[in-house]
Amino acid sequence: MSTNNSVEHPQSPTPARGRNVDVVIVGLGPTGATAANLLGQRGISTVVVERDATIYPRQRAIASDEDAHRVWQGLGLFDEMQKTMSSDIRVHFKHGNRTFMSMQGNESRGQGVPGTAFYHQPELERVLREGIARFPTVQVLSGVEAIGLTQDTDSVTLTLRPVDGGADQTITSQYVIACDGGSSSIRKMLGIALPGKHIEEPWFDIQLRSWYDLPSEAPLDFTFISDPKRPGVDCPCPMGYHRVEFRVNKGETVEQLQTEAGLRGLLAERGINYDDVEIYRSWGYTFHIRQAEQWSTGRAFLAGDAAHIMPPFAGQGVSSGVRDVANLCWKLDAVLNAGAGSELLKSYEPERRLNVEQLTKFSLRIGGMVMLGSNAASHVRDAAFMAAAKAPLVGNWLTGIGLKPLYRLGTDGGFFAGAPARRSPRGTFIKQPxxxxxxxxxxxxxxxxxxxxxxxxxxxxxxxxxxxxxxxxxxxxxxxxxxxxxxxxxxxxxxxxxxxxxxxxxxxxxxxxxxxxxxxxxxxxxxxxxxxxxxxxxxxxxxxxxxxxx
Incomplete structure (x- = not known):
């Protein structure tokens, strides 16, 4: 595979009016690209609609976990991904000069793949898009956005508009999967609310590149800066990239921090010399905690950030989207190719929502640990975790994968055996030895x-x-x-x-x-x-x- 981010696909910016396919995917980020591979693998005729002509260059996500890795392994793509990934991850919580807890990030609860991997997102998307090119039943339409949606009992029709101008066209499919992010146009067209809240406290990201390439086999030390003066994150990434995040303190603005003086000062707080690195990008943001009121309407389904947005502390955004489409796409295959009743698709949300809710709470717990507001509370936290880590059983659980919720599907409304025996394993994954x-x-x-x-x-x-x-x-x-x-x-x-x-x-x-x-x-x-x-x-x-x- 090439390393050029501008992956070419068979595409037509003006699809034929009324063209019929089985599934239309809106959005070609990691969630949409994974869905396209899953459907292509099953021989399902699919069109992917993507507004951007090339891969978005900013490193928005940096991490994935064992659940996503196992899906990508099943697609035959994970070996290629690992060439530019780092999967030997250590996670540290640091306050001042003291590290009060460290965790290993490579456990996977028997799934047979690395528990955590860090990557440069454009590289991840390159591999996923090149994977799509294997399947003649999948076509990518880039430079096109969806501006209208109608559906009846048999089909969904999308109105598409070329971004650079041109006549509107329509495309008709049996099902639509909205993978178009937190501001999903499809979700808005369906009239589905996205209730929740956002954290008012602004944060600031700097994506920089150092003058060396970090080998993919080298361990990465991901550090939560758990200091009430300025909490943040420090993450060396593969391919020489480095991600540093800071809370924007009172009296500061994102505009001020993006000046050379502002960037120099922030990097100096982490011991990084501004003149020794290349500032690749910087941006401000706030955290959102939202879940769609429902994940589908008729024949249209939401996946990834279109359905749920969680805080970034647990690094679960990409993996959650991959879990969504892995759950949904085999069911679409059963309905389209095995004659399964459409009621099978109703199990998608009940099975997946439980895990999303658990991971959102998990991410908030980590955020709460990192963003304590006083020195006194921080010292109590430090002492408590350092003492707990020394206890034989608690320490192993705490410094391993114990804090992360086990991935179980919701069985109430799910597609599982209807009369479970005591200690039934239904709704859990089969381990992979x-x-x-x-x-x-x-x-x-x-x-x-x-x-x-x-x-x-x-x-x-x-x-x-x-x-x-x-x-x-x-x-x-x-x-x-x-x-x-x-x-x-x-x-x-x-x-x-x-x-x-x-x-x-x-x-x-x-x-x-x-x-x-x-x-x-x-x-x-x-x-x-x-x-x-x-x-x-x-x-x-x-x-x-x-x-x-x-």
């Missing part, structure tokens, strides 16, 4: 799952006949002792580290039904006759996803 087949070559579990409905079970729990009849794939597990005998039957796999065995034993399961998004629909203890028709109607049979261009 290395597994070995008959040739003893280790592969990641997701390579075997291949983004399809799959039954994963041990010998005593083979796939139920009704699932096999519906086209569900079976992954047959052998216990780890099988590897000692060097005998693994063809079509069987062994998890040598017993990750899946432990996961199933905790839920008292011997087999689990996995949805295309890697989440567990239910275990052998959960499924009943009521699930037969629901599942069978959502299984897309035919060409495996790995047969699509990669």
């Amino acid at each position: 290395w597994v070995s087949g008959a040739d003893h070559t280790p592969v990641r579990l997701d390579t075997v799952l291949d983004n399809r409905w799959t039954w994963v079970g041990f010998p005593e729990s083979p796939i139920p006949p009704w699932l096999a009849a519906a086209g569900v794939t079976e992954v047959k597990l052998e216990y780890s002792s099988a590897i000692a005998t060097h005998h693994v039957p063809a079509g069987h796999y062994v998890d040598t580290e017993r990750v899946l065995e432990r996961q199933m034993r905790r839920s008292r399961a011997r087999g689990v039904l996995i949805r295309p998004d890697r989440f567990i629909y239910g275990s052998d203890r959960d499924l009943s006759s009521a699930d037969i028709d629901r599942v069978a109607a959502s299984v897309v049979a035919g060409v495996p996803l790995t047969a699509h261009p990669s």
Whole structure:
């Protein structure tokens, strides 16, 4: 892949009037580009509408987590992304000269990918856009904006206007996904409110570039400056970029801080010499905390910042958008290609909203730690965290990934087994260990799952006949002792580290039904006759996803 940010796509600034496609995506940021790859991977005819002609150059987001990485891995893009990412992350909370807490950022709760990665956003978007070019069913229309939307029971029609002038055109699709950010024009056209609040306290960002390239394998130390005099963030990024953020104190203005004197003074507070770096960009902003009242109307769906905006402290903006479209796109595939009822799409918001609410609270908790208003409270905080970090169990939880909410889908209104047994694993992801087949070559579990409905079970729990009849794939597990005998039957796999065995034993399961998004629909203890028709109607049979261009 090239390193030019101006990725070319098949495009037409004046699409034919009334052209019919399955899905239109509005917005080509990380959320929209991921959705386009997911739909292209499934052979769904898709048009992406993007106002900007080239990738936006500012580094708006800098981080992603294991949930997004696993989705990108399934798209065959994560290896390319990692060439310019840094995934050895350490997070520090510092007050004055004292670091009162440090956390490791590479844990992933068994998902088999790095827990955190930092990147230069234009590079991330370059890889995603070049990924779209693999799929002939996806077309990108850049330099065009959506200015009107109408829909009926069968379709959605968008009115498009070239940014540089020209006649308005229309495009008709079965569904629309709005990935056009916090100021989403599609959300406004749908009349969906975005209630919430913004933090009045202004902040100021400086994106600079140092005169060296930081190797992607080098560890990155992300630091929260937790000082009541001026809280902020200090983050070295890959490719020589560096992001520093400051609260704008009383008596200061963004305009003053953007002068050479203002920039020199702020950088000096962090020990950075203005003359040793290149100031790439600087800007002021305020934090927003908002959630759309509903995430869909008719055949139009909101995703990413169009649906929810959270504070930046937990770095979850991009990953949350990727989670959204990973949940939505396999369901669109089931409706469009398997004949599943459209009621399946109603499970999108109930499943995803819970996690967004939890992560918003998590981000606010981190912000509260960083932005304490007095020295006295800050010293109490420092002492409390330093003492807690020394406690054996609490310390491991606190300095690892324990503070971050576990990604669970909302099961109330979700698409899961309807009669869960006690300790049911439904709504949680299947972990991703290395597994070995008959040739003893280790592969990641997701390579075997291949983004399809799959039954994963041990010998005593083979796939139920009704699932096999519906086209569900079976992954047959052998216990780890099988590897000692060097005998693994063809079509069987062994998890040598017993990750899946432990996961199933905790839920008292011997087999689990996995949805295309890697989440567990239910275990052998959960499924009943009521699930037969629901599942069978959502299984897309035919060409495996790995047969699509990669």
